[in-house]
Amino acid sequence: MSDSDLIRSARFRQEREDDWRRLSDLVDKAETQGLHHMSFQEARDLADLYRQATTSLSIAREISLDRGLLDYLEALTSRAYLSVYAPQQRLGGIVRRFLTTGGPRAMRASWRSVLLGFLCMIAGALTGFAFYAENPEWFYVFMPSELAGNRGPDASAEYLRSVIYGEETGSGLGAFATFLFSHNTRIAIFAFGLGAFLCAPTILLIFYNGLILGVFYALHIQRGLGWDLFGWLSIHGVTELSAICIASAGGLKLGLAVLFPGQLTRRSALRAAGHDAVKLAIIAALMLMIAALLEGFGRQLVQDRTTRIAIGWGVGALWLSWLVLGGRQRS
Amino acid sequence: MTTIALDRLLPPEGVPLYFRVAGIGVRLAAQIADLLITGIGAVAIFVLVLTLDLISPGTAQAIAAMLFFVIRIPYYAVSELIWNGQTIGKRMMKIKVVSADGRALTTQSLVVRNLMKEAEIFLPGTLVLTLNAESLIPSLMSLAWVMGVLAVPLFNTRRQRLGDIVAGTYVIHLPKPILLSDMSKAVRPPRPAQTEFQFLSHQLEHYGAFELQTLESYLRGANRMAGPAEHARRKETVAAIVAQIRQKIDYADAVPVADQMLFLETFYKAQRAFLEQRQLFGDRREDKHHATSDKR
Numbered sequence: 001m002s003d004s005d006l007i008r009s010a011r012f013r014q015e016r017e018d019d020w021r022r023l024s025d026l027v028d029k030a031e032t033q034g035l036h037h038m039s040f041q042e043a044r045d046l047a048d049l050y051r052q053a054t055t056s057l058s059i060a061r062e063i064s065l066d067r068g069l070l071d072y073l074e075a076l077t078s079r080a081y082l083s084v085y086a087p088q089q090r091l092g093g094i095v096r097r098f099l100t101t102g103g104p105r106a107m108r109a110s111w112r113s114v115l116l117g118f119l120c121m122i123a124g125a126l127t128g129f130a131f132y133a134e135n136p137e138w139f140y141v142f143m144p145s146e147l148a149g150n151r152g153p154d155a156s157a158e159y160l161r162s163v164i165y166g167e168e169t170g171s172g173l174g175a176f177a178t179f180l181f182s183h184n185t186r187i188a189i190f191a192f193g194l195g196a197f198l199c200a201p202t203i204l205l206i207f208y209n210g211l212i213l214g215v216f217y218a219l220h221i222q223r224g225l226g227w228d229l230f231g232w233l234s235i236h237g238v239t240e241l242s243a244i245c246i247a248s249a250g251g252l253k254l255g256l257a258v259l260f261p262g263q264l265t266r267r268s269a270l271r272a273a274g275h276d277a278v279k280l281a282i283i284a285a286l287m288l289m290i291a292a293l294l295e296g297f298g299r300q301l302v303q304d305r306t307t308r309i310a311i312g313w314g315v316g317a318l319w320l321s322w323l324v325l326g327g328r329q330r331s
Numbered sequence: 332m333t334t335i336a337l338d339r340l341l342p343p344e345g346v347p348l349y350f351r352v353a354g355i356g357v358r359l360a361a362q363i364a365d366l367l368i369t370g371i372g373a374v375a376i377f378v379l380v381l382t383l384d385l386i387s388p389g390t391a392q393a394i395a396a397m398l399f400f401v402i403r404i405p406y407y408a409v410s411e412l413i414w415n416g417q418t419i420g421k422r423m424m425k426i427k428v429v430s431a432d433g434r435a436l437t438t439q440s441l442v443v444r445n446l447m448k449e450a451e452i453f454l455p456g457t458l459v460l461t462l463n464a465e466s467l468i469p470s471l472m473s474l475a476w477v478m479g480v481l482a483v484p485l486f487n488t489r490r491q492r493l494g495d496i497v498a499g500t501y502v503i504h505l506p507k508p509i510l511l512s513d514m515s516k517a518v519r520p521p522r523p524a525q526t527e528f529q530f531l532s533h534q535l536e537h538y539g540a541f542e543l544q545t546l547e548s549y550l551r552g553a554n555r556m557a558g559p560a561e562h563a564r565r566k567e568t569v570a571a572i573v574a575q576i577r578q579k580i581d582y583a584d585a586v587p588v589a590d591q592m593l594f595l596e597t598f599y600k601a602q603r604a605f606l607e608q609r610q611l612f613g614d615r616r617e618d619k620h621h622a623t624s625d626k627r
Contacts (some may be wrong), residue, residue, distance in 0.1 A: 005383040005601065006515070006516065007515055007603060007607065008604075008608075008611075009515075009603070009607050010513050010515045010516055013513055014513075017510070021510070024508055024510075031440055034378035034413075038345075050456050051344060052340070054344045054346040055346075055347055056351065058346045062610070062611075063607060063610065063611060064607065065543055065544065065603050065606055065607055065610070066514070066515070066547070066603070067548065068510075068511030068512070068513070068514070068547065069510075069511075069546055070511065071509075071511075072508050072509060072510045073449040074348070074349065074506065075506035075507055075509075076508035077346070077348060078348045078349075078350060078506045079505070079506055079508055080503075081342050081344075082415065082416075082427065082429065083415070084343065085343075085434060085435040085436075086415040086435060086436070087412060087415060087435055087436050087437065087438065087441075088435070089412070089414065091409065094412075094438050143471060145413050155626055167344060189449070189450060189454055190450075190454070192450060193447075193449075193450025193451070196452075196493070196497075199470070250444065253452060254497070263556070265495060270496065270497050270500070271496070271497055274443050274445075274497040278439070278442055278443045278446055282442070282446075284355060317507065
């Protein structure tokens, strides 16, 4: 059939069909092998042909009633769009950028929420302390029994001391794993996840965690073991409790975005807050891993009180300096 | 889902594209495949650790749980990053994550949507599974929570779960480009002895794009091979269509049985040329009611 016999839209199609087929091949290649493995020429052709196909599509929508053609172009352009606009970052670069700039910057940008998280926990701890001072029976009210073990107002000072300095059974790795699934990790995860629900669950959770800490601490102070417990807690607790506070700060950020979206819609406010909140969550996860290492290996190897305190707060200082100094632009 | 939502996405080129939003069923299937994959990975490493005799039996359970976490959490984000919004399960189901703003997916959004998945579904889910009758209230609470979270996608058209909303993403079916032949070029050449079918412009005024495209899909199907019984049935259908069209457009000349397909193909071509012509002049005819329906 000669060209003049064809109707206009069929001619339109005939002229461009080869380009579309080539684009289709390139898209297949990009999808199976990845853009990184394509030659410069192919990558350039992919982008060029994709832009041509978008033009063809918008023309075809106007001039053609050929359903087969429209469906094809629609699908082809969509497919090409998805391969042209694919994320181009490399994994290593992402991790490095997070560690050097992204993480610390997110932390500094959300210092208010982090502060709020810490304040909630401290307030909880003080309240717990005050409750215990009033009546030691409160210990049983706040402390989950599986967390306390045999430690309670009835336990002797010697027993408490033996727990603090005793040899724990199990290998380091086992303790590490056990720790990760311990109470505190769960608190951290829930504090983050529940934040989007108007902050209240997060604040309650972290306040409660502070309460537990407070009564536990009050018990040991009463037995004259204050500094020993401080050492026992410090070695991993500085990192771990900070991690919980940071995780809850992430949750609070989400909750605050829902509560006070400002000029944005709630949905986009949530999206904007999610940007930093997820970085806080990753930092918290990182800290929990380190805390688990410290708990699993450090606490048994180091039995001396002063060394425990030094390690705990030393690591804490390292975190602080990373978060305060990291990612600042040299001027 | 019952309704297949088509969603409009505007790429930077400014030509809107329409995607089929992936429903909950297909996403669940992809999820299960992914869970199986990560689960098998975790089990493999766990067996390796066991055979190496590194751990005491008391801590084995905790280590197993940890391995599962350590493998699963990065798996989703990393695979979606490498494969441009697809995990292995999503590749199997031919669905894909896209960014709602039409731009490229960012690392940020992929990490957000997958971390939220942990907090949304997996953690409460494991809680439901691990808690027992003694702690009934937390079990029920986490069950209610999981139910609530799973219901979130039902209440928006893009079937986004909470993590998708926070990350600004949603999941689509990958479109499959298949180039079908142009039916206007498929008109078979008339036999020498035969008169060509001619249509006058008033005869082409009756139908719109919908009828044209229905005829197009029929013609596509009719060219396929068929058995004798099927062949006889098709003949009847073609005769009925031809009779219907002739009556509608007032086509007086008789159409011999042998030429009925030719008639349809010629009519398709003429009708399409006519309608496309009208469309170029701004007269877009959706269907046969174009004359009576309100002109916008």
